[in-house]
Amino acid sequence: MASPQGFETAAIHAGQAFDPTTGAIIPPIYQTSTFVQDGIGGLRGGYEYNRSGNPTRTALEQQLAAIEGAAHAISFSSGLAAEDALIRSALKPGDRVVLGNDAYGGTHRLIERVHGAWGVENVTVEMSDLSAVAKAVADSSAKVLWVETPSNPLMKISDIAELAEIGHAAGALVVVDNTFASPYLQQPLALGADVVVHSTTKYLGGHSDVLGGAIVLNDDELAKAVAFQQFAVGAVSSPMDAWLTTRGIKTLAVRMDRHSENAQAIAEHLVGHPAVEAVYYPGLSTHPGHELAARQMRSFGGMISVALRGGPKAARRFAESTELFSLAESLGGVESLIGYPTEMTHASVVGTPLEVPANLVRLSVGIESLSDLLADLDRALPRR
Incomplete structure (x- = not known):
């Protein structure tokens, strides 16, 4: 959960214990596809294959959870891969998402054209109009209320706390895309949101040299479901991409x-x-x-x-x-x-x-x- 340390301290130190073998202050990049077992099923640290887990990715996930004040973080190969895994975990054919009318085009495309073909429906609404949002969520029996603030590209600001109350009153999962703000400027989970999504390509990486995404949340069962989707489908961040993102977060x-x-x-x-x-x-x-x-x-x-x-x-x-x-x-x-x-x-x-x-x-x-x-x-x- 939330670290008692200051944000900057957590960003630099969470998941970043020095290498116990050499004393290297920066943890090594575990650039490997598989891990030797001590007998069948005898896993060292729980690692068996890079798709299911990697120490460099684990370190990044610990860092992400710490700076968002969360119990869980799951690192993906891109922001849209993260969103896709969340949608697969939280929705089924016939379910509906309420999305702002000024959101990232890729998110709309993913819901409307990819998951829409499998029966997930998308409802758009002006997120700054709380009464319109409440009506849209209630009328559509939405399972997910998807918030992006500041929005892309018109920079609209949505009230996360109020929207969380609206979503929860209707039984909807409240998701906040925190990419534009970053965890340093905004903490959606502390304001009542259920899930935070990031394109870590952007401010978290910060140097235009890495592609990645993340899902950050507190719910244990939903975290397991998202992690299973990642494992089953395979949209994991590579060790080098995870390491570059970790490096970027330290100066966020x-x-x-x-x-x-x-x-x-x-x-x-x-x-x-x-x-x-x-x-x-x-x-x-x-x-x-x-x-x-x-x-x-x-x-x-x-x-x-x-x-x-x-x-x-x-x-x-x-x-x-x-x-x-x-x-x-x-x-x-x-x-x-x-x-x-x-x-x-x-x-x-x-x-x-x-x-x-x-x-x-x-x-x-x-x-x-x-x-x-x-x-x-x-x-x-x-x-x-």
């Missing part, structure tokens, strides 16, 4: 502080720019979710979305004109990225209730020098 706190500081300054700088129609960032006092975000988050994170007055052409031109902000999918790395969601991260939801405005550009603000980032954006934005 200091990185998130800098991401948030840079993003706050950039958002304030962009407000009122003649080429900018709207800035979506919860750190702005004008953001409709600002007060709620201030209550349930430590700070406001490194993600900003910007709507351009010149429409889709201006948005595309802006996204293709920056230099320090590299045009690429993904987010959460130390380097700044820029993307055009309509044709990149959210292309799969065009024509659905989750369709993204075509004049929107998404910024993943890195930890470079603020003055350089501001100059890069100013050069790329139209003068009027």
